[in-house]
Amino acid sequence: MDSEIKEEIPVHDEYILCGGAETQVLKCGPWTDLFHDQSASRPKLLILIIPGNPGLPTFYVPFAKSLYSAVNRRFPVWIIAHAGHVLAPKDKTLTTLDGMSYQPLFSFTVSECPRP
Numbered sequence: 512m513d514s515e516i517k518e519e520i521p522v523h524d525e526y527i528l529c530g531g532a533e534t535q536v537l538k539c540g541p542w543t544d545l546f547h548d549q550s551a552s553r554p555k556l557l558i559l560i561i562p563g564n565p566g567l568p569t570f571y572v573p574f575a576k577s578l579y580s581a582v583n584r585r586f587p588v589w590i591i592a593h594a595g596h597v598l599a600p601k602d603k604t605l606t607t608l609d610g611m612s613y614q615p616l617f618s619f620t621v622s623e624c625p626r627p
Contacts (some may be wrong), residue, residue: 520576520584527606532595536566539579540587557580561589594607 519620523538541554558578560571575588581589599605 518589520579522572522576524603525606526599526603527596527618532603533599534594535568535592535597535599536585537572537575537590539575539589540584556586558586558588560588562590562592564593566593566596568597 514569524597525536525538527536537620553595560568560575562568571590579586579588
């Protein structure tokens, strides 16, 4: 039954330009512009999975689906590759970060990261 649940969860495959490098983003759950969506049904949390280096995002898809099911599909689960580790197929359109919903998500600096 667990595998049936994971199979019915669609995964959206998207490619963005991050710092000029092609970057794959896999999304379980809502994959629209979450930043500009002001509706009451908008998720209040985004679970972001960053694979190990040089991890491939597709390896984490079963985990992302399980996690999405575990939170009762209330919060989207996204997997972002390291910039440049996965090249976009020729038929995929690349999205730039300029003016897109990703900008607030990925524009933090190292100085803003917590230190141990």
